[in-house]
Amino acid sequence: MTWHQIIELIVTLNAILAIITVFREKRDIAATWAWLLVLTVFPVFGFIIYAFIGRQMPHKQLTRVQQQVAVALDKRLDQQRTENGSEANLADEITTGAATMVNMFMATDEAFLARKNRVKIFTNGDDLFHSLIEDIEAAQSSIHIEFYTFYADNIGTEIRDLLVKKAKEGVEVRVIYDPWGSMGTNTRFFKPLLDAGGYVERFLGTRPAFIDFRLNFRDHRKIVVIDGKEGYIGGYNIGDQYLGRKPKFGFWRDTHLRIVGSGVFALQRHFMMDWNATDRAHPFSEGELVDKYFPLIKVKGDTTMQIVSSGPDSDMQQIKMGYMRMIQQATKTLWIQTPYLIPDDSVLDSLRCAAMSGVDVRIMVPDKPDHPFVYRATQYYARQLADDGVKIYYYHNGFIHAKTMVVDGRMASVGSANLDFRSFKLNFEINSFLYDEKLAKKLEEIYQEDIDKSELITPQKFADQSLYLKFKQMFSRLLSPIL
Missing domain, CATH: 3.30.870.10 (Endonuclease Chain A)
Known part of the structure; x- marks a missing residue:
């Protein structure tokens, strides 16, 4: 067989495998054609790329969620609504257009409407981490942290050491991080926290980044909940670059929120469901869900809001x-x-x-x-x-x-x-x-x-x-x- 024939055979087999590979999994037409382009234009090498970012998530990874979280949340929300007053005057708080959004999110994500929250905006990493560290220092019951990036650098080490301190004081500390987003961070970095009684898990039990060939379906969420009362959501992760300490990026301009009010319940709910899907060995105890993790919050803020999640576990986007x-x-x-x-x-x-x-x-x-x-x-x-x-x-x-x-x-x-x-x-x-x-x-x-x-x-x-x-x-x- 000549080299010319060998190359023709490789190209033909590559094309056949490309078609089989792409069409055997359900995906939208744009992604289908994009993958066909990659697999055919880059024979062999294209399949290496596909191994990292093309495969779909196994269904079993998406079904490990315990329903008791929703039951506990519904119970507390009924009490919180009584605390905040009737919802009969919603029309006075949001416009007609916003009301249709509220209904849509309730239908697609069970995203309840959280009223009378107190919200602070952060656009500077120094201010954000100062506030976050203060809240962690003051924690009495639980600290729940979920980030795409939790780097083992200066600020990452500072926050980890603070979490170790709180865990030794008897505060429940749970951390979820994404191994790809937190490249270079491993279980050895978190060992002091584990030794202190804290819990640390890679999202959905994924393997360390260097042996995890799946680049898609990452945990890009940024959630912090302190004592079920204060919550953080936004674009910042944990790392020195988010404090402007990396010359490559310079000043890091991001937007993050600190929330006090019933909106925190939604952050808590999402963290708990992600945790239950990730760590089945240490689930949340059903008996203490309401009082410990969804405490009645007495705060009078101005912000009505919904916390909405999305991901490859739903086709709703x-x-x-x-x-x-x-x-x-x-x-x-x-x-x-x-x-x-x-x-x-x-x-x-x-x-x-x-x-x-x-x-x-x-x-x-x-x-x-x-x-x-x-x-x-x-x-x-x-x-x-x-x-x-x-x-x-x-x-x-x-x-x-x-x-x-x-x-x-x-x-x-x-x-x-x-x-x-x-x-x-x-x-x-x-x-x-x-x-x-x-x-x-x-x-x-x-x-x-x-x-x-x-x-x-x-x-x-x-x-x-x-x-x-x-x-x-x-x-x-x-x-x-x-x-």
Whole structure:
């Protein structure tokens, strides 16, 4: 057999295996064609890529959730509603458009409406970690932490040592981390916490990163719950780079929230369900669920909100649906911050419709990459949207990692989900949807301050980019369903 025949045989077998591999699992048409492209254009090597990021999650990983968490939560919510007063006056708190969102989230994610929360916004890592450390120091009963990234660096070690101290004091400490997001962090790093009586688990019992060949279906959530009373949600992870200590990124601009009120119950619920799905050996005790983990909270805040999760364990794409509903409701302004702008066709069309309807649509993205293909794909979609009338801003004061959306200065979203395929379909995410004009106005003010540190990239500036850069953007866009 000649070399020519051998190559033909390899190409033919590769094509057949590519078709079998891609079509044997249910996935959307865009991802199907993207994977066929990868597997056929890169024979053999494409299958190595597929082994890391193409396989679907085994169904058994998605069914380890105990229902007693929901039962306990429902019991406490009934009492909390009595504490906060009747819900008969909801119309006075949220607009008609927001009410339809509330109903949608209740139907798709069982996301209850949490009223009268006190919410603080953080946009600086130093301020956030100072507050977080203070709350951990004051913990009396339980500390629940779930992060995509928990690095074994200076701030990671400082927080771990504080958790060790609290565990020795008798406080229940549980930590969930994602091994890929926390690359370099291992069980040896957490051994002092384990020895002190704390619990630490890799999400869904996944293997350490260096032997875990599955890059998809990551735990991208960022959840902290202290004593069931204070909660944190947003874009920050635990690591020195989030404090601006990495020269590659410079100042790290993100958005995070501290919540006091019944909204914390939703964060607690999601953490507990993730824990029960991850660690079946040490589940939460049913007898103490209500009083220990869902204490009655007496606080009078201004924010009505819903905590919404999404992930590959559901086909609903709840957070994406929330983003689309917000985009569709915008009548004056729609301001978005996202580090990764890789929308699917439905979101892309919604953004175009808003801009062409006269809505002031602004999208702020970083001016530097942290993932080359993702960044070039972001530039591609930014160029397309700029041509449709969307104002695209490149943030110049470091790296912007915030995932925020503000509509008409009356409702907003802050959380872990980017405006991209991965957050919509492949990652486990969690966002807060906020029905509070005062908070939305504050987020608008923060956005205006960020514009002062950004550059408006006009369609002409995009047109002036080199042909080589445009080629890299277009090529990266072809891979966008799997990035």
